[in-house]
Amino acid sequence: MLSSLFRYLLQLMAVASVATALYLNVLMVPAGHIVFLQMIAEAAEKPAYIPYPPGYHFVWTLFVPGRWRRYQLEVAPRIQEISVRLPLRYSAYLRLNDLFYIRIRFRVTGKIEPQRAVAALEALQLRPTARDQFIEECFQLLLAEYYTGLAIDERKLGELRVRLANFLHNNNRDELQRRLDAILRDNWYRLENIELRELYVPDSELYLAQTRNLEEVAAADRKALLAQIAKESELAIERKRNQEQLAKAEKMAELIADNPAILEYYKIEKIVPQAAQVILDTAPRSEDRHSGSLPGMQKKPRRSNDGSEEEGGALRGKEERR
Numbered sequence: 001m002l003s004s005l006f007r008y009l010l011q012l013m014a015v016a017s018v019a020t021a022l023y024l025n026v027l028m029v030p031a032g033h034i035v036f037l038q039m040i041a042e043a044a045e046k047p048a049y050i051p052y053p054p055g056y057h058f059v060w061t062l063f064v065p066g067r068w069r070r071y072q073l074e075v076a077p078r079i080q081e082i083s084v085r086l087p088l089r090y091s092a093y094l095r096l097n098d099l100f101y102i103r104i105r106f107r108v109t110g111k112i113e114p115q116r117a118v119a120a121l122e123a124l125q126l127r128p129t130a131r132d133q134f135i136e137e138c139f140q141l142l143l144a145e146y147y148t149g150l151a152i153d154e155r156k157l158g159e160l161r162v163r164l165a166n167f168l169h170n171n172n173r174d175e176l177q178r179r180l181d182a183i184l185r186d187n188w189y190r191l192e193n194i195e196l197r198e199l200y201v202p203d204s205e206l207y208l209a210q211t212r213n214l215e216e217v218a219a220a221d222r223k224a225l226l227a228q229i230a231k232e233s234e235l236a237i238e239r240k241r242n243q244e245q246l247a248k249a250e251k252m253a254e255l256i257a258d259n260p261a262i263l264e265y266y267k268i269e270k271i272v273p274q275a276a277q278v279i280l281d282t283a284p285r286s287e288d289r290h291s292g293s294l295p296g297m298q299k300k301p302r303r304s305n306d307g308s309e310e311e312g313g314a315l316r317g318k319e320e321r322r
Contacts, residue, residue: 024063029054032076034117037062038069049118073121073128075112077192082108082136084143088207100207102160104143105198106168108191110135116188123184138183142176161201168196 029035029052036049037059049071061067086102112120112131124130146167152160166172173191181187256262 021063025058025060027052027057027059027062029057029072032074034073034075034114036071036073036118036121038071040067040069049121051117053114071121071126071128073112073117073124074131075114075117075120077109077111078132079107079109080132080135081197082106082139084140086144086147088202100202101200102147102164102202103198103200104164104168104196107195107197108135108139109193110189110191113188113190116186119186120188123186123188135189138180141183142179146179157201157204157207161199164201165196165199168194168199170194 027035027037031054033054035052037052038049059068082105084104086104088100088102121128124134147164150160150163168176170193173194176194177191180189180191
């Protein structure tokens with residue numbers, strides 16, 4: 001009785017294990033998504049991504065832990081709202097920073113081309129959940145490039161408002177798509193619709209009244225910045241020189257510690273130039289060598305036995321005796 005019950009439990013556990021393994025091998029891909037599987041063993045050599053469209057798929061060894069990496073990328077059309085803030089020329093010098101800037105808020109509808117889904121996954125750096133943030137950063141860069149290329153007349157900010165509104169219009173979608181492809185360096189993202197929700201540009205007269213005398217302020221700040229850069233460069237050069245001297249001193253200390261006798265050699269090397277100069281200063285000149293006397297020394301007359309000087313002194317002694 002017990003043996004039959006035990007055998008029945010073993011059979012039930014075996015069937016449950018097989019059913020669990022088969023269930024774990026089933027890959028379910030939701031609608032509007034593509035799932036990529038990558039074998040971990042081949043990731044170090046050459047990444048190979050196996051795409052699976054929406055539906056149910058049976059993959060052998062999918063239940064094996066640590067064998068596959070799974071990436072689920074949404075390719076269906078997605079609506080996201082993007083907000084961009086662009087500075088005016090003197091925004092950094094103004095105290096009223098909340099007034100003098102351009103704010104753009106628009107709604108974008110776009111999708112990822114299923115044929116270019118692998119390129120999209122690589123562009124997202126294998127982070128499918130970062131799709132919205134990546135697209136928003138691309139649109140911010142697109143608008144910043146367009147705004148930088150405009151010849152802005154700060155006395156006519158109303159014209160700037162019109163140009164930005166025309167640029168973000170749905171009729172200009174082809175131009176936006178071309179610029180977006182240049183930023184993405186591929187055409188894996190397809191822009192389907194764009195809707196401008198908010199466009200704020202400050203009043204021209206108020207802006208000019210606040211920035212009338214800022215040319216001189218900007219020139220003074222530029223001059224001060226250049227002076228600060230020059231001073232920092234000089235400090236950097238001096239710091240580098242001090243570091244080189246410190247490194248040289250540390251090497252010298254290590255060398256002396258390894259060989260103390262080199263210190264005496266260093267002292268002699270420092271003393272030799274001074275000693276050579278002293279020897280040259282005290283050496284007899286050519287006229288002194290011919291006369292047989294050293295510089296600063298006078299030849300003393302020799303005295304005879306009777307106390308008179310020889311040569312010139314000898315004559316005087318003889319004349320005195322006469």
